[in-house]
Amino acid sequence: MVAGDAEASLFEGGLAELQSHLHKEHLAKNLFDTVIEGVLSLVAQTQRRIDDTCASVGGLWIHLVFFSTMQVIAVSVGLREHTGNGVLAATEYRWWFLLQDFFHLGGGIVLLTTAVGLLCVVTHRFQAIPALTVQHLLDCGCPPMAVNTAGGLMASEPVGMHILNKGFFIDISKAVAFALLLLAIFLTQLFDLLNGRNVGSSLGEQHSFSTAGSSGGLSGGGGLGDASTSEGGACDVMQMSREERAKLLTQLIEMVGR
Numbered sequence: 001m002v003a004g005d006a007e008a009s010l011f012e013g014g015l016a017e018l019q020s021h022l023h024k025e026h027l028a029k030n031l032f033d034t035v036i037e038g039v040l041s042l043v044a045q046t047q048r049r050i051d052d053t054c055a056s057v058g059g060l061w062i063h064l065v066f067f068s069t070m071q072v073i074a075v076s077v078g079l080r081e082h083t084g085n086g087v088l089a090a091t092e093y094r095w096w097f098l099l100q101d102f103f104h105l106g107g108g109i110v111l112l113t114t115a116v117g118l119l120c121v122v123t124h125r126f127q128a129i130p131a132l133t134v135q136h137l138l139d140c141g142c143p144p145m146a147v148n149t150a151g152g153l154m155a156s157e158p159v160g161m162h163i164l165n166k167g168f169f170i171d172i173s174k175a176v177a178f179a180l181l182l183l184a185i186f187l188t189q190l191f192d193l194l195n196g197r198n199v200g201s202s203l204g205e206q207h208s209f210s211t212a213g214s215s216g217g218l219s220g221g222g223g224l225g226d227a228s229t230s231e232g233g234a235c236d237v238m239q240m241s242r243e244e245r246a247k248l249l250t251q252l253i254e255m256v257g258r
Contacts, residue, residue: 032142036150039133046126047159051166058163064115071108072182075101076189116178119170123160127171130154 079101081088134151138144162169 054162061115062163064111068108068111071104073185075105076186080189080193116175119161120172120175123169123171126160
């Protein structure tokens with residue numbers, strides 16, 4: 001009889017412990033679900049506000065980025081055409097040209113940095129929320145499988161600043177690609193400018209040398225022939241058109257090849 005009472009009390013104690021454990025698990029699951037639902041609700045509300053903002057200023061943002069990009073490209077092309085062998089080489093580069101180029105180039109860079117960088121920072125911080133939430137839940141002792149499931153659920157939808165009705169999200173990768181594109185355009189203009197200056201000076205020297213040599217061979221002893229061809233050899237290559245300079249360069253290359 002005593003043994004039966006002991007077994008009954010032991011059974012009742014184990015049952016109570018089991019019920020307490022299940023109750024704790026149920027409370028923990030309800031608390032976990034409540035936290036995840038709250039986080040997802042906050043993310044959705046924030047994204048809706050971002051969608052409204054992007055819908056309001058998306059067109060203006062595209063116009064601003066396009067206009068600022070054209071500013072930077074126009075200034076770099078203008079410098080190349082002024083200082084190289086371009087169409088504006090005969091026009092003197094005045095000091096006030098430097099002021100307007102500095103204003104447009106600096107303004108374009110500042111506007112591009114602000115427009116692209118601001119959207120990029122917001123998107124980057126917002127996209128870091130799932131990983132940050134998962135880390136905090138794991139630190140609180142939540143089950144890893146449930147936490148990973150919740151993290152995957154939060155990361156399933158793209159979030160952040162966008163244009164063209166969520167067709168193009170502005171993140172770090174796109175900002176870096178755009179910066180590299182601008183850098184490539186700027187370096188191309190710079191190399192073209194330096195190459196134009198070197199080619200122009202080389203053509204001037206070789207054209208004068210070849211004209212002087214041909215004058216000596218054709219005159220044979222006539223002073224009038226020497227004087228006339230020397231005047232022709234002293235002409236400025238910078239006043240020649242691009243087609244004439246290209247033709248002269250081709251002839252020089254053929255002469256060197258022979």
